[in-house]
Amino acid sequence: MPDDLSFVTATNRFLTRAWNKGWWPEPVLDDPALVAEACRQEGVTTIPGRHWQEPFQLLLHDLREHARLNPLGRQIANGQMVTLLRLRIRAERLLGQHREIGERPVAAPVIILGHMRSGTTRLHRLLAQDHRFAHTRLFETLEPVPRRGRRVRATAVQHFLELANPALAAIHPSRPLEPEEEFGLHSFSFHGAQFALQWHAPRFAAFACERDGTVPYGEFAALLRIMGWGRGDDPAKPWLLKSPQFTGELDAVLRQFPDARLLRLGRDPAAVVASSASLVWHQRRIHSDFADPRAIGAEWFSETLRRERRMAAVLRDHRHVPQLPVDFDEVGADWEAAVHRIYAFLDMPLTDPVLRRMRRLMARRPRHHGHRYRLEDFGVSETGVREAFRTADVQPC
Numbered sequence: 001m002p003d004d005l006s007f008v009t010a011t012n013r014f015l016t017r018a019w020n021k022g023w024w025p026e027p028v029l030d031d032p033a034l035v036a037e038a039c040r041q042e043g044v045t046t047i048p049g050r051h052w053q054e055p056f057q058l059l060l061h062d063l064r065e066h067a068r069l070n071p072l073g074r075q076i077a078n079g080q081m082v083t084l085l086r087l088r089i090r091a092e093r094l095l096g097q098h099r100e101i102g103e104r105p106v107a108a109p110v111i112i113l114g115h116m117r118s119g120t121t122r123l124h125r126l127l128a129q130d131h132r133f134a135h136t137r138l139f140e141t142l143e144p145v146p147r148r149g150r151r152v153r154a155t156a157v158q159h160f161l162e163l164a165n166p167a168l169a170a171i172h173p174s175r176p177l178e179p180e181e182e183f184g185l186h187s188f189s190f191h192g193a194q195f196a197l198q199w200h201a202p203r204f205a206a207f208a209c210e211r212d213g214t215v216p217y218g219e220f221a222a223l224l225r226i227m228g229w230g231r232g233d234d235p236a237k238p239w240l241l242k243s244p245q246f247t248g249e250l251d252a253v254l255r256q257f258p259d260a261r262l263l264r265l266g267r268d269p270a271a272v273v274a275s276s277a278s279l280v281w282h283q284r285r286i287h288s289d290f291a292d293p294r295a296i297g298a299e300w301f302s303e304t305l306r307r308e309r310r311m312a313a314v315l316r317d318h319r320h321v322p323q324l325p326v327d328f329d330e331v332g333a334d335w336e337a338a339v340h341r342i343y344a345f346l347d348m349p350l351t352d353p354v355l356r357r358m359r360r361l362m363a364r365r366p367r368h369h370g371h372r373y374r375l376e377d378f379g380v381s382e383t384g385v386r387e388a389f390r391t392a393d394v395q396p397c
Contacts, residue, residue: 007163008072008286015071027078029063031056034078038085047085048092051215055190055207056081062201069199072164073287077199083143087188090145094226104225104235109257110346112242113250113311114265115304117275119328121172121181122365123265124242126339128179129357132348133240134233139176141184144223146230151176164286171279181243185223189216192245196303197283200291209306213252221256248307250314254321262321263342267328269304269389270375270382276300277380278373297378305388335362 019026028034031053039045063069063077095101110133114120128135136144139154154176162169174180186192191213196205224239246253254260277297284291315323324345331338339358343350375382 004166012071015075027074029060034081038082042086042089044089047088052190058207059201059204062204066202067199068288068290070289087145101225101229106221106224108259109239109241111260111262113246113262115247115272116244117272118265118267119331120242120265125179126358127240129361130354134237135179135240136182137177138174138180140227141180141182144184144227165282167282185220186245189219191216197280198287213249217252217256247311250311254318262323264323264325270385273301273304273385274373274375277378293377294379297380301380
């Protein structure tokens with residue numbers, strides 16, 4: 001497995017020296033200090049709502065006690081928490097000033113449903129070439145509430161991550177204006193797997209597994225409305241949504257979006273677990289010097305299986321929801337045929353201009369040849385994964 005973290009090593013040394021010399025304060029990860037800093041920057045005295053406080057406090061506990069953050073990890077975590085708290089303040093302010101935002105519909109979204117590393121990004125970016133859909137871009141998922149400078153900040157974040165661990169550019173290439181999954185809309189509620197990708201956060205993850213998704217997905221929909229309003233989109237334009245988080249929370253997703261249409265991505269579970277574990281390992285190595293590939297393999301084998309069980313149970317109970325299975329290898333072998341089948345399912349004409357844009361995208365699309373992974377590097381066997389998925393009782397955790 002690749003091992004080029006020289007930028008992280010140098011940054012850790014620099015940050016330690018800067019704190020010791022008093023050039024700037026050492027970052028803190030406790031609730032009162034972070035809340036006070038967010039309030040100071042936004043010019044308020046309190047942050048609205050209470051539902052976000054318990055997961056926020058659990059996450060901070062894990063960051064202090066379990067994540068084993070290096071100096072860079074601590075600096076990133078501090079900045080990320082303050083940013084999310086500020087987003088909450090700005091979102092509440094905006095919704096209070098513009099009541100019409102809350103009245104915008106989120107009608108009949110097309111939801112790409114699939115595990116991490118199952119081909120959801122490829123299909124999402126293909127369908128996003130059709131301007132009849134609304135979709136989230138990277139700079140918007142990082143900051144879903146409109147604010148000047150979002151694109152510049154997203155560009156800086158992307159370049160920084162690629163400097164910190166160049167392998168990430170091969171695993172999940174992205175750019176600020178490109179379509180991106182809605183992980184930031186989950187993070188807004190201190191919910192979702194983005195935190196679990198970055199950090200070892202066991203108590204937070206256990207809480208998220210059992211959390212009622214009604215409020216987080218209500219806020220998710222509110223952020224879609226804010227983004228659509230900020231862009232001046234036609235409210236009738238259907239959203240194209242994609243987040244692997246949906247697989248484990250499909251009941252809450254369908255409660256929030258009862259008229260959704262599902263495109264169900266499938267891939268060999270051994271490949272899904274291997275690629276997911278590799279992505280998580282590469283992410284966590286930026287933030288901690290103790291990322292354990294075997295522990296990560298066991299964690300994401302368990303998490304992917306849990307999500308599969310929950311998704312299957314919900315789909316059995318919601319057979320009335322329009323859904324189309326799409327196979328990873330099918331899209332890889334003949335993406336045009338797969339897209340024609342999807343448009344027939346959606347009862348939409350696939351126009352020549354859209355197809356030309358899709359072809360241009362696929363012609364310039366970065367390949368993942370630089371992403372190498374093996375299940376055995378993560379302490380998991382292909383036979384064990386496939387057998388677990390084949391014989392698992394389909395019961396929620």
